[in-house]
Amino acid sequence: MTKILVVGVNTRPVVNSFKKMGFEVYSVSYYNPIDNYPDKSEYLVNDMQHGNFYSNYSEDKLLSLASSYEDLVDNYIICSGIFESENSKIPKWDTIGNTPKKINEISNKYNITKTLQNLGYKTPISKKINNKYQLEKFIEEFGEVILKPIYGCGGVGVIYINNKMLNIEFDLLNRLDVKYPLLAQEYINSESYSLSYINSTYLALNKQIISRSDFGNMYVGNITPYNPEFISKGFETQITQFSELIEILDLKGMNGFDFMVKDGQPHIIDLNPRILGTYETLELSCNYNLAKVLLGAECPKMKEVYHKRVLFANEDFVFDKDIFKKFCTNIDDYIKDLPMNGARISKNEPICTLIYPKVDKDLISDVII
Template structure:
């Protein structure tokens, strides 16, 4: 029996897929949901007191735990949160999907943006900024900007600033404690979308659900699949070009392209060269185990539309599985990433994930989400 180690911030969806195929599956992660069915798991979180993710997460600790399995497993699968920083240690793992070296290479936001521009793809106007004065000049020129760390995937560390904010609060840039050099991009006023692939196989077009705050946006879920024709007629033809990037960038396994729309054209915002946040909605939409696709099988067509919503605590709470019944709805069948019963979860930390079919989108409304988070 083949042995697999899944490594990342949250490994549950992939662990459970490979377990269903009969693999012996180990997990090294930050979170430890009780519905993750690995044969053995090691994790960083305190089961009964979750604390703050940004204060407690350590890529080095995760990697140290993973190294204990080096002589035990046949393959590794990499989820988010590892090999995505400038100081990442890069082991030589036999991976199903992109290697740690490739993930780290693609996670260099500045280099990959410049590479995409050379290849003729649309990206936001981007500049590497070395000090506050350069940043102020860029903000005044473009009026609205996005700040990003030079390394990383997804929305961690992303900040929105406009020149009105600078005029209202003179010392804002000092108060934000920005670490230079930093990447700054023009702000594109658009919904957020993504495309998911396994190897060179197109899986689905997705709409990302983004929570917007004063200083930035945070991914809190997605809709899979989402019709490109809802953006504009013929838009699907434009995004088909992204499949060429899989070969050009020598990507394998699961990959995703995040983008926005400007003047009717897609602008690439991020490339995610590892297991995606859309993994589970893709799997449920096509009613097929994606572990098989990662191992080489063809993926069936996406059929039913599924929603994913990550719920965050709007105050400190003690988790109980029936916590949502006070809102008058029963959603137990849709809850994933379950914490331990009685776990203390701090304000603004994730409680759990909801994954549900479109036919129940009115049951789990935006108003319900707002009351929970």
């Protein structure tokens, strides 16, 4: 029997997909939801006292746990949270999907942005910033900007700043929690979208659900598939041409392209060269096990629209699954990534995930989102 190790912050969707196919599946992760069903699991979170993710998460600890499986497993599958740092250790794993080295290369936001521009793809106007004086000039030029760490995937460490904020708080640049050099980009006033691929196969366009705050944006879910009104034949041709990047960049397995729209044109914001947050909504939409697609099977077309929302605590509290029942009679069917009953969840930390079909979207109250 083939043995698989799934590694990342949250491994649940992939673990369960491969278990359904009869693989022997191991998991090394940060979170330990009770609806994750590997043959063996090792994790970092304290089951009953979750604490703060950014304080407690350690890529090195995950990789140390994973190293004990080297002589046991046949293949690795990489989820989010590893090999996305300048100082990441890069093991030589036999992966289903991109290798640790490839993920680390793509995670250099500055280099990949320059590569995309050189290949003729549209991106936000971008500049590597080495100090606060260069940053101040960039903000003065564009008015509204996005700051990103040089390394990383997704929205971790992304900050929004505008001229008005600088005028109100004259020493704001001195107090920013950033590390130079960083990547500064013009702000694009657009909804956020993504494209999902497995190997060279285009799966779907998704709308990303973004929680916006004064200093930045955070991914909290998605709608899959999504058909925005602005899609025209010309625009559709442009976004499907993103698939050429799969071959050009020699990407394998699951990959995603985040983009926004400026002047009617898609501008690539990010590349995600590993298992995506859309994995489960894609799987539900096409009613097919994506583990089979990762192993080479053809993926059916997306059909039903699914919504995903990550729920965050607005105060410290003790988790009890029954708290959701007052919002929706069949909500048990939608709750994923469940912590243990009685677990203490800190303010602003994720509680669980809701994944539900469009037909039931009005049954879920915004009060709990």
